Amino acid sequence: MTTESGGLSQQEFLLIQDQLLQLRNENYELREEIKKKNAFQMSPKNEALQFASKLINRAKNSEKDGEIDALRRKIESQEEEFRLQQSTLLEEVKSLSLQNETLKGQETENLEKEVKALKEEKQLLCQETIPTLNGKVSNLEELLENCQTLNTELEDRMLAMAAEAEALAKEKTCLEMEKCRALEKIDALEKENQQISEENHNRHGVVLSENKILTEQICAKNAENLEISKKYDELKAEKLKMEEHFDSENTHLKTQLDALRSEILQKSEDFSKNQEKVLEDRILLLETRYQLEVDDSKKTFEAEKSQFLRKIVNLEDQLKFCEEDKKASLKKHKAYVRELQKTLKEERKRADSYERKSEERAGWHVVPPENDGNSSHTFDGNESVSSLSAIESENVELITRLASLQKIHSENADTILQLESENSRLRREVTEKGELIENLIREKPLGAGYSATSSNQPKMEVTFRKFLNTLGQDANASDVREMNKKLQRMLEETLSKNILLQRDLATLMERADL
Numbered sequence: 001m002t003t004e005s006g007g008l009s010q011q012e013f014l015l016i017q018d019q020l021l022q023l024r025n026e027n028y029e030l031r032e033e034i035k036k037k038n039a040f041q042m043s044p045k046n047e048a049l050q051f052a053s054k055l056i057n058r059a060k061n062s063e064k065d066g067e068i069d070a071l072r073r074k075i076e077s078q079e080e081e082f083r084l085q086q087s088t089l090l091e092e093v094k095s096l097s098l099q100n101e102t103l104k105g106q107e108t109e110n111l112e113k114e115v116k117a118l119k120e121e122k123q124l125l126c127q128e129t130i131p132t133l134n135g136k137v138s139n140l141e142e143l144l145e146n147c148q149t150l151n152t153e154l155e156d157r158m159l160a161m162a163a164e165a166e167a168l169a170k171e172k173t174c175l176e177m178e179k180c181r182a183l184e185k186i187d188a189l190e191k192e193n194q195q196i197s198e199e200n201h202n203r204h205g206v207v208l209s210e211n212k213i214l215t216e217q218i219c220a221k222n223a224e225n226l227e228i229s230k231k232y233d234e235l236k237a238e239k240l241k242m243e244e245h246f247d248s249e250n251t252h253l254k255t256q257l258d259a260l261r262s263e264i265l266q267k268s269e270d271f272s273k274n275q276e277k278v279l280e281d282r283i284l285l286l287e288t289r290y291q292l293e294v295d296d297s298k299k300t301f302e303a304e305k306s307q308f309l310r311k312i313v314n315l316e317d318q319l320k321f322c323e324e325d326k327k328a329s330l331k332k333h334k335a336y337v338r339e340l341q342k343t344l345k346e347e348r349k350r351a352d353s354y355e356r357k358s359e360e361r362a363g364w365h366v367v368p369p370e371n372d373g374n375s376s377h378t379f380d381g382n383e384s385v386s387s388l389s390a391i392e393s394e395n396v397e398l399i400t401r402l403a404s405l406q407k408i409h410s411e412n413a414d415t416i417l418q419l420e421s422e423n424s425r426l427r428r429e430v431t432e433k434g435e436l437i438e439n440l441i442r443e444k445p446l447g448a449g450y451s452a453t454s455s456n457q458p459k460m461e462v463t464f465r466k467f468l469n470t471l472g473q474d475a476n477a478s479d480v481r482e483m484n485k486k487l488q489r490m491l492e493e494t495l496s497k498n499i500l501l502q503r504d505l506a507t508l509m510e511r512a513d514l
Contacts, residue, residue: 013242016235016238016242019235020235023228023231023235026228027228027229030221030224030228033221034218034221034222037214037218038218057193057196061193064186064189064193067189068182068186068189071182071185071186072182075175075178075179075182078175079172079175082168082171082172082175085168089161089164089165089168090165092161093158093161096154096157096158096161097158099154100151100154103147103150104147104151107143107147111140111143111144114140286487293491293494294430297430297494297498300498301501304502304505305420307509308416308419308505308508311412311509312412312413312416315408315412318405319405322401322405408511411511412508412511415504415508416508419501419504419505419508422501426494426497426501429494430494
């Protein structure tokens with residue numbers, strides 16, 4: 001079916017026309033990509049991200065400010081309570097001292113009055129009232145003894161109040177130490193805020209550099225598009241010439257088309273039947289591939305989830321072992337302290353016995369060696385103090401380790417929850433995309449899209465199909481291409497998300513191993 005007129009055959013014309021269509025499609029695709037990139041750059045996503053980062057920083061700063069204010073309020077409330085307790089104690093001490101003084105004054109006055117009265121009565125009734133006076137004197141002596149006991153009790157109370165005041169002063173010093181620690185924590189939090197702001201600034205610089213790279217790529221693609229448009233104009237001019245040339249050939253071909261229509265109708269019916277079967281087979285293959293990919297992703301997700309659960313169980317077991325080790329070490333330390341106390345008591349007893357023996361041997365003339373005993377006591381005391389300080393340092397280290405393990409456990413739990421939420425979201429997206437694909441496959445009939453499967457058809461049908469494509473009947477092919485592109489993009493998105501999930505899981509595994 002080749003007709004040579006004007007220097008170009010029909011096959012060459014069809015090849016040129018296919019090239020023009022491919023160039024047109026590529027130009028449309030490039031324009032779509034440029035529009036998407038421009039929309040992505042001009043979209044408010046960057047602003048939303050910046051706004052979200054600012055909100056997060058503000059929330060963190062507000063939380064830290066709230067914690068600082070709460071600590072300050074606690075310290076102020078504790079200081080006020082301490083002041084109130086101190087003032088109440090001082091008032092009680094003052095009241096007790098005043099009561100004591102008043103009681104002493106009253107008792108002395110009463111005693112003086114009674115002594116005067118007794119002297120007068122003694123002068124008047126020396127001989128008659130001697131037994132009565134003796135009884136009164138005994139009563140007065142009892143009253144004096146009671147007053148003395150009351151004075152001793154009041155002095156004991158005063159000493160107890162002074163001890164309480166000293167304890168409150170110690171508590172005040174402890175509170176001041178806690179206040180200093182809280183201020184140090186506040187400084188550390190401020191430093192962390194500065195580090196976070198610096199990291200955000202660095203990320204902003206990275207985003208700007210990426211935007212510059214994208215703009216350069218867009219400029220390069222625009223230059224390529226200009227070259228393609230120039231080539232397209234040249235090909236369009238050649239096409240006009242070819243159309244003028246082929247107008248004369250179309251009249252000749254129309255006569256041949258009438259004869260071929262009857263044969264083509266029969267062959268088109270056979271071809272449509274075969275093509276429907278091929279399309280159904282292709283749809284089944286796509287569905288099976290999609291289901292296999294979904295099953296593989298589910299299996300990998302379940303396997304990774306089981307691994308994470310095992311690691312969580314192992315971490316919990318390790319925490320339990322650490323707690324048990326801590327308890328055992330505390331028990332050992334307590335037993336060790338008790339043993340040290342016993343040894344101290346025994347050594348003191350020995351030192352006392354040695355001193356007594358030395359005194360007995362030396363007698364009254366020789367001075368006992370007090371310095372040696374004191375030195376032995378100080379040596380043992382230093383050893384006990386050093387052992388106690390070592391035990392306290394070990395306890396502090398164990399507590400810090402426990403706190404770090406609890407932090408790691410909480411971080412792992414948070415990351416696992418995030419991964420579970422992301423996996424659920426991905427499952428929803430996969431199901432939605434599967435439904436969309438099924439709807440597209442059911443709604444849109446795939447007419448002449450898979451022309452490559454029927455490559456073994458005769459040359460008559462191929463040339464007729466190309467001629468129909470020249471007349472503008474390539475809508476179904478464009479729909480099929482768009483659907484294939486959408487499917488490829490969806491698969492690429494799912495693969496990229498799976499890769500990101502695998503990376504997150506790998507980082508979690510490394511943290512758990514550490």
